[in-house]
Every structure is written in structure tokens, then in C-alpha cells.
Amino acid sequence: MAARTGEQFLRGLKDGRELWVGGERVRSIVDHPALTGAAHALAEVFDLQHAAADDCLMPDPETGEPINVSHMIPHSREDLLRRHRGLERVAEYSVGLMGRTPDYMNVTFAGFAGRRDEWARNGNDEGADNLVRYQKKLAREDISLTHTIVHSTVDLAKGKYPVGFDPVQLHKVENTSNGILVRGSRVLATLAPFADELAVYPGSAMPNAADVHALAFCIPMDTPGLKFICRDSVAVNTNRYEHPFSSRFDEQDAFVIFDDVEVPRDRLFIDANLEVYNTVMKTSWWSNIMQQTMIRAQTKLEFAWGLATRMAEAINSASQPPTQQLLGEIAMYAEFARSSVFAAEQAAHEHGNGLWCCDGRPLLALRAALPTWFPRVNEIIRVVGSHNLLTTPALGALQDKDLRPLIDKYLRGVGIDAEQRSRLFRLAWDFTGTALGSRNEQYERFYLGSVGRNLINAQLFTDRKRANRLLDRFLLEDCDGTQQASPSALPRSLGQAAS
Structure with missing residues (x-):
């Protein structure tokens, strides 16, 4: 398919997802008063990539088809500067008010695919291969992707992440003939009404969680058992003169319930592999x-x-x-x-x-x-x-x-x-x-x-080497200015060992 138009994007939103706004299950995202403005605004973003093709599009490295530059896996500084131009055009469209335009997840998954070696740790080669294949699908089908990576807040006294097994939090229930069954909840799926698919991946490490919470995958928004409960709409269904932003830039936010959802094997990137889950986000x-x-x-x-x-x-x-x-x-x-x-x-x-x-x-x-x-x-x-x-x-x-x-x-x-x-x-x-x-x-x-x-x-995470060098010049000298100790002789809080 390559880079989609706005019309193609809007057609893709006509599915059977279970999405609720204000106590009402939405039957048509494109036509619903609370959603139609942002749906058409996102369509304009998809059209923008064609109108500004020199900045926003690039040839697929393997097929030559035009894809959005945000799918680029950068291999040089020049690549990053090339990507900058496309990202800037999209940001200018909503003057930065839409934080989850599709380029956000495009860049995320391009980075993941570029570090397949990180995802393949601890015997996770199959998951890493699935991720690389999915990233190509994301680019070539121009999928609008959102994510849900934050654990539901129930009792912060227990911490922000699961300790052991927590049935409220998203977790693997069992293997199935086609993949795995998952259950639980996550937040905060911004762009949920206007995405084609949903991504789950680590938000941060969970050092004391049970393995069943360590999951990463992507599935379509209309997957059976997926339920999206949106916050109150802040959209105003009126002309763009009177409400220039409220009429089009409410990207929405949703609480996500996984009510016994099956994740196909080829969509699974981490399957109860806590070591990979806790390390894959730490570097790039x-x-x-x-x-x-x-x-x-x-x-x-x-x-x-x-x-x-x-x-x-x-x-x-x-x-x-x-x-x-x-x-x-x-x-x-x-x-x-x-x-x-x-x-x-x-x-x-x-x-x-x-x-x-x-x-x-x-x-x-x-x-x-x-x-x-x-x-x-x-x-x-x-x-x-x-x-x-x-x-x-x-x-x-x-x-x-x-x-x-x-x-x-x-x-x-x-x-x-x-x-x-x-x-x-x-x-x-x-x-x-x-x-x-x-x-x-x-x-x-x-x-x-x-x-x-x-x-x-x-x-x-800021490098302290130079700060310590400037400090140690004075901490390690005697009264006459001669050095009396090496950095290793200082307490950990003072010496180079602290860096």
C-alpha cells in the first residue's frame, strides 16, 4: 500500500472496535460528534505527507515504495537530519498540540527494529524477528499505531509497577494454539479512536514483577476482548474560526481493558521474558x-x-x-x-x-x-x-x-x-x-x-566525568597545591568511582 492518503486512513477506522466515550459505545468514529474533528485532522496529516513529499516521504529500502520518513532506521547523522525535516512538518500541522501523531510510534518502532540485538537477548530471537517483520508492515501499510505502556494506578503504596503477580495489571494467562491469552489493564492509550493497531511494550523496568507481566506485542484495535474507555471529550463540534484547536486536535486518551485477548504468535515480541523486558529500553x-x-x-x-x-x-x-x-x-x-x-x-x-x-x-x-x-x-x-x-x-x-x-x-x-x-x-x-x-x-x-x-x-544518567575532574583538582591537593591522593582514595560519593 505504501504511504496512505487521508481518505484511505478514514476508511481504515471503520472497524468493530469496542470504544466508549461518555458512556456511549461509538459505532462510527468518523461521524461521532466528539471524534469527527480529530479524525479528519489526522486525515489531513496523512494527506500532508503527499503534499510535502520531499520532506515527509522516502523510498522503502527494500521495495522502493514511498513510505513516511519517520519509519527510517537512521544509519548516519545525515539520516537524522533528513528525518528531522519530516518530523518538523508534522509537528507544525498541529503546532505541537497533538503529541501522538503517528510519527511518534513510527520512530519508536524504527528504533526497536534497528536494535534487534537488544530484543534478541535471553533467547528471544523469535520475538526479535517478529518485531522486525512488524516494523516493515507498519511502514509499508502506513498503519496508525498507538500504545499503552503505563500500569494502572490502584495503590501507589505498593509502587508503580507490579510486585510479584498482580491480577489487575496486564498479564499472560496461558498459551493457546495460535499464541497467548492476556488479561488485565493498561493506560494511557492516547490516539485510541484514531489508531489502526495497539502496541504494548515496556515503559520502564519491573524488577520485582512476575514473568507473566513481561509482555510486548501489537494487535488490531478491533481484536475481540479489547475495550477502550475514553475520558470525557474536550472536542467542540463547531467551526474552526470559533474553536480553532478544540474543533480538531482532541487526540483523546483511553483506559484499556484486556478481557481475555488472544495475541497471535507472530505479533508477540516479548513472551513472559522479564530479563528482556527490563533491559530493552535502557540504551537507545x-x-x-x-x-x-x-x-x-x-x-x-x-x-x-x-x-x-x-x-x-x-x-x-x-x-x-x-x-x-x-x-x-x-x-x-x-x-x-x-x-x-x-x-x-x-x-x-x-x-x-x-x-x-x-x-x-x-x-x-x-x-x-x-x-x-x-x-x-x-x-x-x-x-x-x-x-x-x-x-x-x-x-x-x-x-x-x-x-x-x-x-x-x-x-x-x-x-x-x-x-x-x-x-x-x-x-x-x-x-x-x-x-x-x-x-x-x-x-x-x-x-x-x-x-x-x-x-x-x-x-x-548524566555523565559526571568532567564534573568530577574539575572537583577533584581541589579535593586531592595538599596545602601547597601538590596532589596527595588518587581519586580512588576518596569516598565513593566524592571520587571518580561515583561516575
């Missing part, structure tokens, strides 16, 4: 996927900066020092994001088995900062916009022949008419203040882990 996954996630974040920050600046100009406050400071703060975040992505790509290197990934250090630091930056950006936009965010005439009012002259007179901006002013401030409110804006802020706070978890990761 972060450095690979964070190129996509941080390009999205950079795009969103740059949009936010442009939006806030244009609002300030519309009410002639952009030259005031307090406003300039607020705008400059967003500009600073956007530039840090751009610089981090650039540095990571320039320092890219092979991560094993010929797979090239970005340098993870700047992206890890950026990832730790974003859960605080994004809420702060929203706050700045709302401060700059103030009450103007709430004085935005609806399209019907603007089209009324009696009201329009009055609106043009009293609700215009500096250098823009009333209609453009309303459009501008509606953009800002939909970005920060509507139900969609609130959902996206919550999403960013915990995207790829909370700020606390990411700061801990930054501390644990």
Missing part, C-alpha cells in the same frame, strides 16, 4: 524517540511565543518592559529547545548495531524542564491576554448586519480589524483556557514522566 530508546518529541516541543514553544507577541501587538503593549520580559521568557524557552535539538543532532552517534541516534544529554535536560515550562507559558499567555481573551465575538455576531458595524468600531485592535482580533484571542484561549487547553497542560506535565522523575533521570 530515549535518544531515538526524543528527536520526535523535542521537535514537537520546540514547535509548540515557538508558536506560543509568536501567539503571545501578536496578542501584545494587537493591544499595543508589546513595547512595555513588563510585557517584553514575559515575551522574552517564552522566547528563551523556545531557543533553549531549538538549541538542545540542534546540539543533540550534531553530536549524534551510533548507539549499537548500526543504529544512529541523537546525543541524549541535551534532550534529557530539555525533557526535565518542559513540565514546568509549558504551564508557565500558558500563564504568560493568559497574563498578556488578560480580559481580552474573553472579548471575542462569535462568527454569528460578526456576520450580523446590525452588530458588525458596532463590533468593528469598538472591538478592533491596533492594525487589525475586529474579526482578526477575535480570531487571534480565540486562538490564545483555545490554546490555554478551554478544556482542550487544560488537557494539554496536564498532558505536558506528565509527558514521558513527571518533572521529578525526569530530574532524577538527569541526575542518574
Whole structure:
């Protein structure tokens, strides 16, 4: 099939999946009021890859068919820069508001297939071969894939991961003639209504879990026994003028129940193999996927900066020092994001088995900062916009022949008419203040882990060699400046052994 069009994508959503929104089982995703806007927006993403083919498409290495560049298994820095252009075009479409456009999972599985050696550990050759074959299928059929990798939260006093056997969490029940039977639950399947298939793979290690929890596989969304329970919709079924984001960018989030689901043998990547499950994500996954996630974040920050600046100009406050400071703060975040992505790509290197990934250090630091930056950006936009965010005439009012002259007179901006002013401030409110804006802020706070978890990761996984060398110069010298001890003579918390 190769790269699909939007029409082909929409046809693929007409299946028998069991998906619930607001207490109602959805019979037609494309037509349901809560889902139709995002369904057609995702269709536009699929059309985009053809409209911007030079950036978004590449020939399949084996068949020559056009596939999305996000399926590339990078083997050089040039490959990563080539992929960057395609990822950036997709991020620009939703200005970073859709965190789970299909390129996210495309990049993830390209990285997995590029490290078949990691997946083949501990006798898992069959699972590794299945994964490599599936990645080719994903690319060649242009499948829209989502995932569910977080364990259900029941009792955090027991930890975030299963300890021993936990019947609530997803687990293998038994072998079948065609594969295995699984049961349990997972969260959080973002994009569930608009995906063709569902992926399960490790979110993080489970050192004390029973083997039956160690699973990885991909199955169609309409597999019998799969149930998706969506959160309340934040979509607004109206014109794009009045709700420019809420009308199309609610990608949805779903709780997933596996009610005795059979996973075919050829779709199984990890089958109760805890050693593989606990190690496969530790090396290249972060450095690979964070190129996509941080390009999205950079795009969103740059949009936010442009939006806030244009609002300030519309009410002639952009030259005031307090406003300039607020705008400059967003500009600073956007530039840090751009610089981090650039540095990571320039320092890219092979991560094993010929797979090239970005340098993870700047992206890890950026990832730790974003859960605080994004809420702060929203706050700045709302401060700059103030009450103007709430004085935005609806399209019907603007089209009324009696009201329009009055609106043009009293609700215009500096250098823009009333209609453009309303459009501008509606953009800002939909970005920060509507139900969609609130959902996206919550999403960013915990995207790829909370700020606390990411700061801990930054501390644990950042290379300390140079920091220790700078420190040890002073800790290892006598009063006259001569060296009196080697680093190994220091306590572990001080010496090179700590790195």
C-alpha cells in the first residue's frame, strides 16, 4: 500500500472496535460528534505527507515504495537530519498540540527494529524477528499505531509497577494454539479512536514483577476482548474560526481493558521474558524517540511565543518592559529547545548495531524542564491576554448586519480589524483556557514522566566525568597545591568511582 492518503486512513477506522466515550459505545468514529474533528485532522496529516513529499516521504529500502520518513532506521547523522525535516512538518500541522501523531510510534518502532540485538537477548530471537517483520508492515501499510505502556494506578503504596503477580495489571494467562491469552489493564492509550493497531511494550523496568507481566506485542484495535474507555471529550463540534484547536486536535486518551485477548504468535515480541523486558529500553530508546518529541516541543514553544507577541501587538503593549520580559521568557524557552535539538543532532552517534541516534544529554535536560515550562507559558499567555481573551465575538455576531458595524468600531485592535482580533484571542484561549487547553497542560506535565522523575533521570544518567575532574583538582591537593591522593582514595560519593 505504501504511504496512505487521508481518505484511505478514514476508511481504515471503520472497524468493530469496542470504544466508549461518555458512556456511549461509538459505532462510527468518523461521524461521532466528539471524534469527527480529530479524525479528519489526522486525515489531513496523512494527506500532508503527499503534499510535502520531499520532506515527509522516502523510498522503502527494500521495495522502493514511498513510505513516511519517520519509519527510517537512521544509519548516519545525515539520516537524522533528513528525518528531522519530516518530523518538523508534522509537528507544525498541529503546532505541537497533538503529541501522538503517528510519527511518534513510527520512530519508536524504527528504533526497536534497528536494535534487534537488544530484543534478541535471553533467547528471544523469535520475538526479535517478529518485531522486525512488524516494523516493515507498519511502514509499508502506513498503519496508525498507538500504545499503552503505563500500569494502572490502584495503590501507589505498593509502587508503580507490579510486585510479584498482580491480577489487575496486564498479564499472560496461558498459551493457546495460535499464541497467548492476556488479561488485565493498561493506560494511557492516547490516539485510541484514531489508531489502526495497539502496541504494548515496556515503559520502564519491573524488577520485582512476575514473568507473566513481561509482555510486548501489537494487535488490531478491533481484536475481540479489547475495550477502550475514553475520558470525557474536550472536542467542540463547531467551526474552526470559533474553536480553532478544540474543533480538531482532541487526540483523546483511553483506559484499556484486556478481557481475555488472544495475541497471535507472530505479533508477540516479548513472551513472559522479564530479563528482556527490563533491559530493552535502557540504551537507545530515549535518544531515538526524543528527536520526535523535542521537535514537537520546540514547535509548540515557538508558536506560543509568536501567539503571545501578536496578542501584545494587537493591544499595543508589546513595547512595555513588563510585557517584553514575559515575551522574552517564552522566547528563551523556545531557543533553549531549538538549541538542545540542534546540539543533540550534531553530536549524534551510533548507539549499537548500526543504529544512529541523537546525543541524549541535551534532550534529557530539555525533557526535565518542559513540565514546568509549558504551564508557565500558558500563564504568560493568559497574563498578556488578560480580559481580552474573553472579548471575542462569535462568527454569528460578526456576520450580523446590525452588530458588525458596532463590533468593528469598538472591538478592533491596533492594525487589525475586529474579526482578526477575535480570531487571534480565540486562538490564545483555545490554546490555554478551554478544556482542550487544560488537557494539554496536564498532558505536558506528565509527558514521558513527571518533572521529578525526569530530574532524577538527569541526575542518574548524566555523565559526571568532567564534573568530577574539575572537583577533584581541589579535593586531592595538599596545602601547597601538590596532589596527595588518587581519586580512588576518596569516598565513593566524592571520587571518580561515583561516575
